[in-house]
Amino acid sequence: MNFNYQMRFSKTGRARFIAHLDTLSCLMRAIRRAGFEFALTQGMRPKPVLSLAMPLGVGVEGEDEICDFSLQQRAPLTELAKKLGSELPEGMELKSVGPSFDRTKSASRVQSVSYRIELAGAPAGLSEAAGRYNGESAIVLLRKRPKGDKEVDIKKYVRQVELSEGDADPQGITFDMAVTSEGTGRPDEIIGALSGICGEDIRISRIVRTSIVIKEEATPVPARPGHNGRATYRGKRR
Amino acid sequence: METGIESLLERVEKPARYIGGETGSVVKEDHSLRVVLSYPDVYEIGTANQAVQIIYSLINNHTGAWAERAYCPWPDMSELMRAEGVPLFSLESWKPVREADFWGITLQHELTYTNILEMLDLAGVPLRSEDRGEDDPVVFAGGPCASNPHPVAAFFDFIIVGDGEQVMPGLISLCELEKGTPRKQMLEKLAEMDGVFVPAFPRQVTRAVAEELDYELIPARPIVPSMHSVHDRAALEIMRGCTRGCRFCMAGNWYRPVRERPMEEVCRAVNSMIAGTGYEEASLSSLSTTDYSAIQETLAGLAQSNPNLTISLPSLRVDPAAIKLLGLTSQRKGSITLAPEAGSQRLRDVINKQVTGEDIQEAITEAFRGGRTTVKLYFMIGLPTETEADLQGIIDIATAARRIGRSEAASPGRVQINVSVASFVPKAHTPFQWFGMNGREELEKKQEYLRRNMPRKQIKLSVHDLMPGMVESAIARGRDVTADAIEAAWRAGARFDAWTEKFDFSAWEKGFAAVGSTVEQEATRPFTLDAELPWDDIDSRVEKDFLIDEKKKADRAQITLDCRWGDCSDCGVCEGGIRMTTCK
Numbered sequence: 001m002n003f004n005y006q007m008r009f010s011k012t013g014r015a016r017f018i019a020h021l022d023t024l025s026c027l028m029r030a031i032r033r034a035g036f037e038f039a040l041t042q043g044m045r046p047k048p049v050l051s052l053a054m055p056l057g058v059g060v061e062g063e064d065e066i067c068d069f070s071l072q073q074r075a076p077l078t079e080l081a082k083k084l085g086s087e088l089p090e091g092m093e094l095k096s097v098g099p100s101f102d103r104t105k106s107a108s109r110v111q112s113v114s115y116r117i118e119l120a121g122a123p124a125g126l127s128e129a130a131g132r133y134n135g136e137s138a139i140v141l142l143r144k145r146p147k148g149d150k151e152v153d154i155k156k157y158v159r160q161v162e163l164s165e166g167d168a169d170p171q172g173i174t175f176d177m178a179v180t181s182e183g184t185g186r187p188d189e190i191i192g193a194l195s196g197i198c199g200e201d202i203r204i205s206r207i208v209r210t211s212i213v214i215k216e217e218a219t220p221v222p223a224r225p226g227h228n229g230r231a232t233y234r235g236k237r238r
Numbered sequence: 239m240e241t242g243i244e245s246l247l248e249r250v251e252k253p254a255r256y257i258g259g260e261t262g263s264v265v266k267e268d269h270s271l272r273v274v275l276s277y278p279d280v281y282e283i284g285t286a287n288q289a290v291q292i293i294y295s296l297i298n299n300h301t302g303a304w305a306e307r308a309y310c311p312w313p314d315m316s317e318l319m320r321a322e323g324v325p326l327f328s329l330e331s332w333k334p335v336r337e338a339d340f341w342g343i344t345l346q347h348e349l350t351y352t353n354i355l356e357m358l359d360l361a362g363v364p365l366r367s368e369d370r371g372e373d374d375p376v377v378f379a380g381g382p383c384a385s386n387p388h389p390v391a392a393f394f395d396f397i398i399v400g401d402g403e404q405v406m407p408g409l410i411s412l413c414e415l416e417k418g419t420p421r422k423q424m425l426e427k428l429a430e431m432d433g434v435f436v437p438a439f440p441r442q443v444t445r446a447v448a449e450e451l452d453y454e455l456i457p458a459r460p461i462v463p464s465m466h467s468v469h470d471r472a473a474l475e476i477m478r479g480c481t482r483g484c485r486f487c488m489a490g491n492w493y494r495p496v497r498e499r500p501m502e503e504v505c506r507a508v509n510s511m512i513a514g515t516g517y518e519e520a521s522l523s524s525l526s527t528t529d530y531s532a533i534q535e536t537l538a539g540l541a542q543s544n545p546n547l548t549i550s551l552p553s554l555r556v557d558p559a560a561i562k563l564l565g566l567t568s569q570r571k572g573s574i575t576l577a578p579e580a581g582s583q584r585l586r587d588v589i590n591k592q593v594t595g596e597d598i599q600e601a602i603t604e605a606f607r608g609g610r611t612t613v614k615l616y617f618m619i620g621l622p623t624e625t626e627a628d629l630q631g632i633i634d635i636a637t638a639a640r641r642i643g644r645s646e647a648a649s650p651g652r653v654q655i656n657v658s659v660a661s662f663v664p665k666a667h668t669p670f671q672w673f674g675m676n677g678r679e680e681l682e683k684k685q686e687y688l689r690r691n692m693p694r695k696q697i698k699l700s701v702h703d704l705m706p707g708m709v710e711s712a713i714a715r716g717r718d719v720t721a722d723a724i725e726a727a728w729r730a731g732a733r734f735d736a737w738t739e740k741f742d743f744s745a746w747e748k749g750f751a752a753v754g755s756t757v758e759q760e761a762t763r764p765f766t767l768d769a770e771l772p773w774d775d776i777d778s779r780v781e782k783d784f785l786i787d788e789k790k791k792a793d794r795a796q797i798t799l800d801c802r803w804g805d806c807s808d809c810g811v812c813e814g815g816i817r818m819t820t821c822k
């Protein structure tokens with residue numbers, strides 16, 4: 001029997017340069033150092049059960065990241081929080097940890113993510129550009145990929161952007177980005193689009209993912225089609 | 239400086255190489271001295287090095303000084319650092335290395351030497367000891383290649399010869415005491431220490447030897463890199479030294495005598511390292527791990543206390559019993575590497591690799607029966623006295639391995655024999671130090687012979703590039719003037735020479751041309767037995783007469799038994815408290 005947990009943590013400062021797979025290793029090692037034993041995946045090469053709701057780009061900070069993991073034994077929560085909190089590497093901080101009763105991983109249910117872009121210098125036309133961005137019905141960008149470039153309408157993912165006003169100039173840009181089955185956008189694409197509208201580069205000091213919104217699990221879990229696309233009868237669930 | 243570094247990190251590949259803050263890294267606010275330790279290669283290679291870890295934890299846990307680390311920035315980073323005037327910085331504090339009191343760089347192999355110059359230059363520290371002033375750090379070296387310090391002597395203020403943990407505590411005390419002393423006087427004092435070679439005050443130096451491996455000095459919480467490193471596992475040195483007596487082997491002749499850690503300490507240390515790092519894999523390292531007296535009990539003990547731990551055993555001997563041991567380690571059943579080194583019994587006797595043809599066949603049989611599908615065989619070409627029959631022997635062993643695989647492996651069709659062939663590089667302080675390396679043309683012919691005659695089905699032959707080995711050889715038995723060649727090669731663009739895609743032979747040609755020589759001339763130069771050798775001022779504690787005898791025995795294809803099981807071979811190392819210590 002496995003015991004499922006979910007932790008929320010931040011990854012800021014220099015830790016923003018730790019790449020996704022290395023972040024997974026860092027978290028796994030922290031949990032082991034804290035003295036807890038992972039539940040293992042089935043199969044030829046059992047692996048610890050741990051996943052992140054959504055990868056964070058290298059250089060992007062996360063204020064409220066989500067990690068699901070499973071342990072072999074039930075862990076006393078205060079002990080788990082205390083030990084785990086002291087074992088995360090510099091720049092990664094535990095915000096909370098608790099049991100999870102979901103049957104599916106958060107990674108499969110991400111609905112949207114929110115970003116805050118802090119600016120090092122805003123061009124004069126940024127407010128106007130934001131207004132124009134919000135007013136457009138579609139903004140199509142070319143996404144460069146090794147297998148051939150692809151056109152993407154980023155308005156499908158980010159409907160509107162907001163500027164947080166400082167004393168005089170805009171200090172930051174915030175927006176929610178939808179995560180769909182067809183894909184999602186990247187924060188630098190939004191900056192790129194706004195720069196394009198301004199006709200001037202927007203200088204950035206930080207990109208921060210402020211939250212990840214997870215869809216509630218539908219209960220009961222609907223019958224799902226099998227891997228070959230046909231609904232399969234698996235017998236009665238016990 | 240911090241924002242300057244951050245802005246660079248936004249633009250480089252793998253920025254996690256430069257961020258520090260790893261679990262196990264130490265920030266010591268109050269410290270007597272600031273020391274930076276470096277492995278002169280990129281972060282993911284350097285962090286895997288145990289020597290740096292040992293000295294790092296020794297300085298931080300047992301002295302008042304603070305040890306930080308710096309590795310060689312990858313070219314994309316160094317380019318930006320130069321363009322924006324950011325000097326080499328240490329990972330822990332992000333402060334310039336130039337401002338440290340001491341800077342130690344490990345000499346692990348010759349092809350990292352140009353990176354030493356690259357790092358000095360990036361740090362803004364004059365390349366040569368003679369050009370450094372009072373404000374510059376005292377730059378020192380240590381590690382196996384200190385056995386012949388001359389090729390890099392000009393770049394260092396002092397060089398530790400032998401076991402660093404033996405020298406370091408006294409060295410730190412002396413430096414704390416002498417802080418503020420003018421540089422020249424300080425170096426003069428250091429030159430009086432045992433195991434310290436000061437190029438400005440040259441004298442005969444005897445290798446420092448730790449009588450035993452001190453449990454207290456094991457890095458119990460080693461640094462866990464925040465990014466993928468070449469060895470993502472805890473590593474514990476369970477034994478130092480090897481007396482098998484392979485005549486080509488630098489480490490086997492240099493790190494004598496054998497000193498084993500007590501088994502109970504090995505188990506305790508592995509457990510604490512695993513608990514302190516969160517690794518799932520531990521490596522029991524040494525020059526010949528299966529020779530460790532209590533290897534079987536240790537593996538059984540570790541398996542019992544840590545059922546989920548994977549134990550890896552580097553440096554397996556070609557020995558069926560050793561292969562059987564792997565069954566105890568629950569290591570993934572992929573490939574296994576065996577090193578017969580030479581193709582014929584005669585040549586294996588010449589190099590004193592005491593492995594018979596039956597040993598090889600049985601070990602291969604055992605590997606396939608144990609469930610492995612791939613066997614990697616490692617050989618050298620260009621060994622002294624080698625003939626075509628010895629090359630044919632390599633082909634015969636590979637062919638026999640394939641035959642054994644087809645009959646013993648569970649799925650004969652998946653059997654794969656990988657034959658890896660390197661060129662022999664003679665090293666200082668070995669019985670083969672008097673031999674020159676084979677010339678380029680000769681080695682090319684030998685490689686061609688193997689390529690032409692090695693069967694292809696289920697056998698993959700990979701032959702190492704010749705030129706990096708040539709450069710290694712030209713430096714390994716080099717002299718003081720070799721430093722000029724290394725500097726000229728670096729100025730011509732040589733760096734990261736151990737990386738196939740970065741190795742630039744033309745830079746090395748220019749380098750050696752600058753001292754009126756060529757790579758090949760330096761690499762192939764033989765010495766007569768009565769000649770004075772450039773490294774004669776370094777006393778390895780192994781008597782030169784022993785090496786001469788061994789060389790003569792090699793010429794006669796006569797073996798010398800390991801003193802662990804046979805008689806004392808009179809190498810001269812055991813003296814006073816220095817003697818072989820086994821755990822059984």
